[in-house]
Amino acid sequence: MAKLGSSVGFFALLLLVSSATSVRAEKPEKPSGKLLLEAGQDFLEGAEISGLAQIDYLRLQRSSDELSDGSDQSLNEDRFTVRRARLQLVRDWEYVGVSSLTELFAGQGVRQVALDVHAQLPGREGQAPVLRARAGLFAVPFGFENYGQTNGQRFFGERSLFSYAFVPGRHDFGAGLEGHLYGVDWVVAAQNGEPLESGRFAGEDPNAAKDFSGRVRTKGRLTESVSIALSASFLYGTGFSPGTPPTKDTFEWRDLNEDGRVLVSELIPIPGSAGRASQNFNRWGLGSDIQLWAQIPRLGELFVYGELALAVNLDRGVAPADPILLGRDQRSLGYYVAAVQELGQHATLGVRFEHYEPSADALDLFGGMTVVTRRRFRTLTTGLSANLPLADGTRARILLEYEYQQNSLGRDNRGLPAQLDNDTLRVRAEMAF
Numbered sequence: 422m423a424k425l426g427s428s429v430g431f432f433a434l435l436l437l438v439s440s441a442t443s444v445r446a447e448k449p450e451k452p453s454g455k456l457l458l459e460a461g462q463d464f465l466e467g468a469e470i471s472g473l474a475q476i477d478y479l480r481l482q483r484s485s486d487e488l489s490d491g492s493d494q495s496l497n498e499d500r501f502t503v504r505r506a507r508l509q510l511v512r513d514w515e516y517v518g519v520s521s522l523t524e525l526f527a528g529q530g531v532r533q534v535a536l537d538v539h540a541q542l543p544g545r546e547g548q549a550p551v552l553r554a555r556a557g558l559f560a561v562p563f564g565f566e567n568y569g570q571t572n573g574q575r576f577f578g579e580r581s582l583f584s585y586a587f588v589p590g591r592h593d594f595g596a597g598l599e600g601h602l603y604g605v606d607w608v609v610a611a612q613n614g615e616p617l618e619s620g621r622f623a624g625e626d627p628n629a630a631k632d633f634s635g636r637v638r639t640k641g642r643l644t645e646s647v648s649i650a651l652s653a654s655f656l657y658g659t660g661f662s663p664g665t666p667p668t669k670d671t672f673e674w675r676d677l678n679e680d681g682r683v684l685v686s687e688l689i690p691i692p693g694s695a696g697r698a699s700q701n702f703n704r705w706g707l708g709s710d711i712q713l714w715a716q717i718p719r720l721g722e723l724f725v726y727g728e729l730a731l732a733v734n735l736d737r738g739v740a741p742a743d744p745i746l747l748g749r750d751q752r753s754l755g756y757y758v759a760a761v762q763e764l765g766q767h768a769t770l771g772v773r774f775e776h777y778e779p780s781a782d783a784l785d786l787f788g789g790m791t792v793v794t795r796r797r798f799r800t801l802t803t804g805l806s807a808n809l810p811l812a813d814g815t816r817a818r819i820l821l822e823y824e825y826q827q828n829s830l831g832r833d834n835r836g837l838p839a840q841l842d843n844d845t846l847r848v849r850a851e852m853a854f
Contacts, residue, residue: 468512473573475504476850482842504849505572507534515543520559534617535559535592549601556596561588561616562608562636563654565710565728569638573853576724576761576771576806578822582739582798583730583755583777587656587706589738590618595631609635614658619737622661628701632658646716654708659701660734662745667696700745706732721763729756739798740779752781766810769818773802799827815854822847 484498506526512519522535537557541550562568566575566584568591579585595612614632615622633656640650670693677687708730715723732753734742742751757775764770777798804822811817824845 467514468510471509471573471854473505473507473509473853474851475506475572477502477504477578478848480846482844504578507572513541516540533558544601549606550599551602552598552600554596554598558592558594559597559610560591561593561612561632561634561656562597562599562610563588563634563656563706564636564708564730565652565712565726567591568608568636568654569652569710576769576820577759577773577802577804578820578847578849581728581755581757581773581775581777582800583753583757583775584728586736586739586753586755586777586779587730587732588616589620590616590623592617593632594624594626604639604641606638607635609633614660616737620741621663627661627663627699628659630659630701632656634658648714650712652710654706654710654730656704656706656732656735658704660704660742662700662702662743664699665694665697667694669693702734702744704732704734704742706730706735717762721765723763724761725759727756727758730754736779739777742780749782751779754778754781767808769806769808771802771804771806773800775800775802797827801825813854815852817850817852820847820849820851822849 478501479498481498485496487496488494489496503526505524507522507524509522510520517538517540519538520535521533524532524534535558537555537559539553539555541553544551560568564584564587566580567588593612593614593616595610597608597610597612599606599608601607611631611633613624613626614630615625615627617623634654636652636654638650638652640648642648670690672688672690674683675687675689676682678684708728710726710728712724712726715725717723730753732755733750734744736742736751736753740751742753744750755775755777757773759771759773761769761771775798779796779798802822802824804820806818806820809817824847826843826845828843
């Protein structure tokens, strides 16, 4: 309820500011209910309001009718769930504006996903602003799936694994500058470095250093019916390795002969250790992406795109990097290629192949020897959707999607690396306006 109250309070503040600019000097300081209502109507009349609702039914191969050891959390993931229910409001005046994205159902109630205020120099009619400065909670400008494509625009149910690993949650607090010049769009940002779904410190910042990221994109036509866009991204920042408290000398008892009695020979000493102070570490990532659009006769638009990213100590969602604890840097590699083809007005077919290596230098023991083991995630996703365009830009669709994943993080009965069954079937009902 507190988060809901904060959202309501924010919109109330906007209404007050808007009404204050419209009230003449001779009016009383406290606007009447009628003036406040008129100001609210003026605000909403110029605003762009959109929404997205996604309801999923999932069947996961790893699902089990059991509880996890220790936490007693359910391991069953075959369920119906509200994946997203979001409401977005964008209000732009000539030189200033505000944008808000609210999650109405996140398992824990209402929460703010994005909220920023911005100042801008308008471009030509129909073009992006020449220059815009923003501050607040907004998407990290790294990669196509993270910054160039929204959840409502994406055909596939979720982002690729490495996109989620590098920027979990997509949005972070900070300030940024972006612009459009001669067909080139660019953006740079300084943010906390802990996106909304990055774990323990999500939405906060455990160190004073900030993360810096940016993206440059250009788009043009190859032929009359084929368009292309090319982009490059970077991210450089500082991660945080939490320290450990000191421990005292202690011991544990292991009943080696299973007689239920404590013998001196069964007491195993555990020496204490000095605490370790928290430390910072450097992390960075480089990425590039490409998109192609082509009109296929009698079918519709074909959208082909791909992305490649290299990173060091950047994983914050799948295998969180901590080179201080690990004793070495964690190099990561991720890429995907995808194609989405319209099948007339009422159907769409899509396929995506992705590859992600969280740690290219992972070590393991085989036959008493330490060797490099390259653990990989490889996922082939296929999907078919039935689309129903409605009036006034509203659309609805049903998505049937299957993910086949090769995941080498499993172990067999002998403790050796093996494939972990992790396929997913998703049926999604979606509506957007």
